Amino acid sequence: MPSRDRSARPHRHRRLAAVAATALAALAGVLPLSSRASAAAADATVTVNADAGLGVLGPAALGANAAIWDAHMNDPEVASLMKAAGVGALRYPGGSYADIYHWKDHSAPGGYVAPGTGFDDFMGTVKAAGAQPVIIANYGSGTPEEAADWVRYANVTRHYGAQYWEIGNEIYGNGHYGSGWENDTHADKSPKEYARQVKAYAAAMRAVDPTVRIGAVLTTPGNWPDGVIGSGDAGDWNHSVLAEVAHDIDFVSVHWYPGGSADDPAVDKVARLPGELREIRNLLDRYAGTDAARIGIAMTEVNASTGGTPFTTRPNGLFAADAMMTALENGVFTVDWWDTHNGAGTVSTVDGETDYGDMGMLSNATCSGSVCEPAANTPFAPYYGIKALAALGGAGDTMVASGSSSPRVSAHAVEQADGDLAVLLVNKDAGAAHTVDLDYAGFTPDRGAPAVLRWAPGDADLVPAPGTASSSRAVLPPSSLTVLTLHPQPDSGPSTQVGTPGTPRTTSVSDTSVDLSWPAATGKVVRYGVYEQSGTGLRLLAESTGTSVTVPNLPPGSVHTVNVLATDAAGRLSRPSAPLTFTTGSPRRSTCAVEYRVTAGWGNGFVAAVTLTNLGPDPVDGWSLDFDWPDAGQSVTGAWNAEVTDDDGHVHATGADGNTRLAADGASTVSFGFTGANDGPNPAPTVFRINGTVCTTRS
The missing domain is CATH 3.20.20.80 (Glycosidases)
Structure with a gap:
């Protein structure tokens, strides 16, 4: 994405944490809501982080x-x-x-x-x-x-x-x-x-x-x-x-x-x-x-x-x-x-x-x-x-992370090319209105009321709805869509001197580290930061004065989504790069190995075969295998040749009926199988542990 003047944005080093709702209320002045609505307690909180980028909208979106x-x-x-x-x-x-x-x-x-x-x-x-x-x-x-x-x-x-x-x-x-x-x-x-x-x-x-x-x-x-x-x-x-x-x-x-x-x-x-x-x-x-x-x-x-x-x-x-x-x-x-x-x-x-x-x-x-x-x-x-x-949002605008505390309210956010922030709030509840508090990171709204467009029961189109929201609170009618467009707080300082870094890519991934590189941002970049997304939060993983870095000390088999942000001499941050998601692997060398294969499937169910090998010098009498499902919709429904339990996504298996001994030095293997259900995707687990040891994963 081309570089952009960010003079409309705050020019202090922006905090990578949500701004408290009370502080936003002070910034907003008198809320443009009715006194009754503003006094009502919010039943949901929506958090938006403009520094956690989700990619740029294209013309064919x-x-x-x-x-x-x-x-x-x-x-x-x-x-x-x-x-x-x-x-x-x-x-x-x-x-x-x-x-x-x-x-x-x-x-x-x-x-x-x-x-x-x-x-x-x-x-x-x-x-x-x-x-x-x-x-x-x-x-x-x-x-x-x-x-x-x-x-x-x-x-x-x-x-x-x-x-x-x-x-x-x-x-x-x-x-x-x-x-x-x-x-x-x-x-x-x-x-x-x-x-x-x-x-x-x-x-x-x-x-x-x-x-x-x-x-x-x-x-x-x-x-x-x-x-x-x-x-x-x-x-x-x-x-x-x-x-x-x-x-x-x-x-x-x-x-x-x-x-x-x-x-x-x-x-x-x-x-x-x-x-x-x-x-x-x-x-x-x-x-x-x-x-x-x-x-x-x-x-x-x-x-x-x-x-x-x-x-x-x-x-x-x-x-x-x-x-x-x-x-x-x-x-x-x-x-x-x-x-x-x-x-x-x-x-x-x-x-x-x-x-x-x-x-x-x-x-x-x-x-x-x-x-x-x-x-x-x-x-x-x-x-x-x-x-x-x-x-x-439209072509060239940046999607940013947003989240809601309520399952009945969805949120989406876009930082527009002119520096405005637009937030879409979806009230999925047909029977009740919801009052939502709004928190922000990487963006400070100005004191005025946002522009509000709404599609709610009785609306013939997407229509203006003034007086239904401030920058820190919105009232959502049942079964409605509400779009808030907020202007950034004016700033008298100079504009940031750096553009947006290019999309990062992995050059190598191990079980505990990743090497990343990215195209340089335009302008006078002092350093780059690699930030990991966690919901709507960010944490700094690594910094570099160049366009590559090694991120160490990552857990095996863990999934990470990162953005790269550039910083100028005054400590001002660029827009976030497009995101990169990667998964660390399993150890190349371990005293155990596990092969996991799906042998049959039918869309919402499957059969899996698991094979265990002891690569250590001593035999194992009595093994236990542990792994976690990558997706919340996955579960075990039945098993053979092992005792298998599935406790809220954590699977624990132990040998049964003479299937309990693992010979030393890979001399033999043991296997078991199970049937499973998947409500959604069915990705393979990423980390297997035998008696607590992280094993090499084979496919």
Whole structure:
């Protein structure tokens, strides 16, 4: 990110701890809340740390899907509505239709193609919206040559500059795992064949335009068919595909439909998403090595569910804002709502509002029985959720860490290019308002009231809501989105003299240390600090006067997310670099070794095999093995050849039935197995201890 004048920011050395709410109240002067509201005790605290960076928003961050069966896809109103909602990416030609679509004659054998939905018509809407296309090349019934011709037409003949090209849609749904909805005419429907074809598509398309970015389809960890190993395959879809194409692609494409119900709403499932996305990044690190940093993650479809959940009413609007921003904060470069228009389905009433069962952002004026949707292109709730994100930040703005003390209130924050700080507050509680105290680190708000935009029951749009918040407190109506925009406290000192450091990378990682390096910041840098994120807090891990450092004394198998900040001669801090997350390993040498393998899976459950080896000079009579689950949704459900307990994520196993002796010097091994459940991702444990000794981990 280019350097930026930070004269609007405080110029003392900013503390890396939250400012007390009482101090903020003094700064804010008289709160612009009603006396009744300001006197009410807060029931939640939101903390924002502007020094804990989560990455920079790109121009394609917010996206939506368009489909060739949608007659309203290119209505003139669509482009203006997309622009107003900050939608910077439009995906075409529409989900599973991509794998039956032939762009040259604009046909989709076996499907319906609406008039006025051809590629050039679509690109007219893209350009009018100020967006960019995400295009799905036909894998199911297409060829690498057909895809290359499309690239030629788009970027050489028409000069559209189409950058992002996916190879197929949900190809893992081609029947290889027993359930088939995606068209795939290849005789071999295995992940290995898909990987082979991705290489061929990429080579043909790049021969026409070397600048295109090629994406491969992955399953989302913790969602079917993740973990399922097909007949004849060496691994599940993700492992099989990435083992072949990790060095040939520029991004991976995943979809997320978490489902939900009245008792378990989709918005509560957003907490799973960071772990699922982290598992994708772990897979990229494993298979791409040093190439992993350049491979992006695109969430090219997201919606609450494919049935049984409100779609056009408020719960899905809250979900859209919370889920899409969470995805961006966790490394996704574009997140694309499914979809622009869809059609009326099962009609219901949700909190007094009619839900048309339509997965679209905008109405397409269809009917379900005697109930008809409003006029075409009338925004539904998800549109307002996405529009709230546009108010939060845009391209070039920096996402920063935020957290809430209440499970019913979510928070997201963005430091904007002009120095303002925007905070999105999501009240997920349909039955109660919440009063929230706001604390800050790395940012001091001015004395004036913030600008407030709100989408709450009764609001026809995202509307100004003056008097509902100060810089230190906000009152959130039930089922609402509130965006506060705060100006920084004015400062008369000189501006900081340093820009933002580049994204750090690991040059080597051991079990107890990591070597980091990063591109230099512009300006007169005195030193750099490597800070570890812990929630919304930061702690200094290491300092350097150069652009590299070794961080020692880290626990084996531990996960760390760090930012680099530069300091000038006056002690002023730069903006934080983009974050880096890394995991330390296991010891290269130990007196024990453990192999952990998942041998079968079905999306939300699995079978694991564990093998123990004693590498020490003396035999062990009576062993115990301990490890911790990396994700809160993982658990043991049954075991054999060992006594296994799972106590709140800590697993303890002991030998049983003659399986208790470990021979010396690796002469023999003992094994046991267990079944497990995973509500979300299923990453492998990182540290195993036999009788208290940290072992070498084998895979």
